[in-house]
Amino acid sequence: MFLTDGELSEIKAFRRELHRNPEVSGEEAETASRVTEELGRTRPDRIVAGIGGHGLAAVYEGVASGPTIMIRAELDGLPIEEISDVAHRSTVPGKGHLCGHDGHMAILMALAKGLGHERPAKGRVILMFQPAEENGAGAAAVLADPKFATLTQDLSLSLHNFPGIRLGHVLLKEGPVNCASRGMKIILKGKTSHASYPEQGIAPTFVLARLLGDLTALGNNGPLGPDYSLVTVTHARLGEPAFGISPGEAQIWATLRTLTDEAMAALVSRAEELVQTQAKAGQLQVEISYEDVFRQCYNSAEAVKELRRALDDEGVSHDDASSLLPMKASEDFGLFRTVAPAAMFFLGAGEDHPRLHNPDYDFPDELIATGSRVFMRAIRNILG
Known part of the structure; x- marks a missing residue:
């Protein structure tokens, strides 16, 4: 020494x-x-x-x-x-x-x-x-x-x-x-309404439910090779904790993970396309941002x-x-x-x-x- x-x-x-x-x-x-x-x-x-x-x-x-x-x-x-x-x-x-x-x-x-x-x-x-x-x-x-x-x-x-x-x-x-990884933060925006008249609002409920599974399915969680990918949903929130309000907003946080930066770019593209498509089908506005971004x-x-x-x-x-x-x-x-x-x-x-x-x-x-x-x-x- x-x-x-x-x-x-x-x-x-x-x-x-x-x-x-x-x-x-x-x-x-x-x-x-x-x-x-x-x-x-x-x-x-x-x-x-x-x-x-x-x-x-x-x-x-x-x-x-x-x-x-x-x-x-x-x-x-x-x-x-x-x-x-x-x-x-x-x-x-x-x-x-x-x-x-x-x-x-x-x-x-x-x-x-x-x-x-x-x-x-x-x-x-x-x-x-x-x-x-x-x-x-x-x-x-x-x-x-x-x-x-x-x-x-x-x-x-x-x-x-x-x-x-x-x-x-x-x-x-x-x-x-x-691995490369990044936190993907998705905000879905519709319109609240009274819980007795949900048809008067635009609730993100079903879009949120579909995305929880569809985002996870984008990853293969296979061997750590060039094609490896993993999407882990880490947080989800729907509306406010109240019984009288049909929700008008939802959030999903998900961590995207790949072995290479090139694979990450491809996974981000697929994830964003999926979110935009689902949001459009649900008549929702969407905001996507990223935090905790790590390169390979x-x-x-x-x-x-x-x-x-x-x-x-x-x-x-x-x-x-x-x-x-x-x-x-x-x-x-x-x-x-x-x-x-x-x-x-x-x-x-x-x-x-x-x-x-x-x-x-x-x-x-x-x-x-x-x-x-x-x-x-x-x-x-x-x-x-």
Whole structure:
């Protein structure tokens, strides 16, 4: 390990402080402030704040010119009440770091301390603390921010902890690793009437009922190949909770999921055509909008090659996990591949560890050393 036991203990304490004070997507101001203060002690060449919201990046310049490596972690927690009995459990009602982003930040902080001790021989390293990963808005906001234009990179790397596989074992493969997904919000508008005279209004009742089944039927939920698709209705509402009113409005929320961005475009087209056709037949107006939009996450060959080399050099066990990857869940790191080759590896959090987004989840501190060692080895292999 490139840090002393004392430094590693400090980073574990930093992780636990983040865990006590989670902030959800778009609200990470205090988290960003804590990270900035801690980064300052590592003497980066510069810190770029306010990227895509509350995002920030620490830049460590090498001695000579060369390529740029960006390594990314996430700032946000989840709007879920934590129920664990750990001493550092969340102090914020209804919010928790139940996906491990506090641990991912700690891994980058370990890298910051290491780079503070010794800069790379060439190039530069960017440690990116990204906001709003959980709702899919963060990566897009970062890339759209003019400040990001000063942070061009040649390679982007990331990780995510992965409960269900043994502690410290890594899953890594080239190609698709996370699905594209998006939340489709449908509002159907007709006209209310008295419940005793429903014929005097235009109720969306039957259109809503048909769409619940027809939208779901658009997905095949088959093997995770190029044709995979899934539509999950997550919420539906009809009118108001009253007995005297025949409803005039309805809502459906559905999550669309595919393996590739191309398949997502086709699924969106079919879903919108279906909704418009049904709404027209029911004499309804319709509004369609999208939230939680995630692009597919695809591991580039050149980035995977460097991560495999680092894993081998550090003696970290790994495999391509053909039975587990790609996964149906989404991750907005995939958007960074639009500007540079990128790859994410998945770091085992323990076979019996509580799963991601479970209310009793807590990031295993043992992974801080493993994750940071792999990234630092990749940095030294490429930049010297």
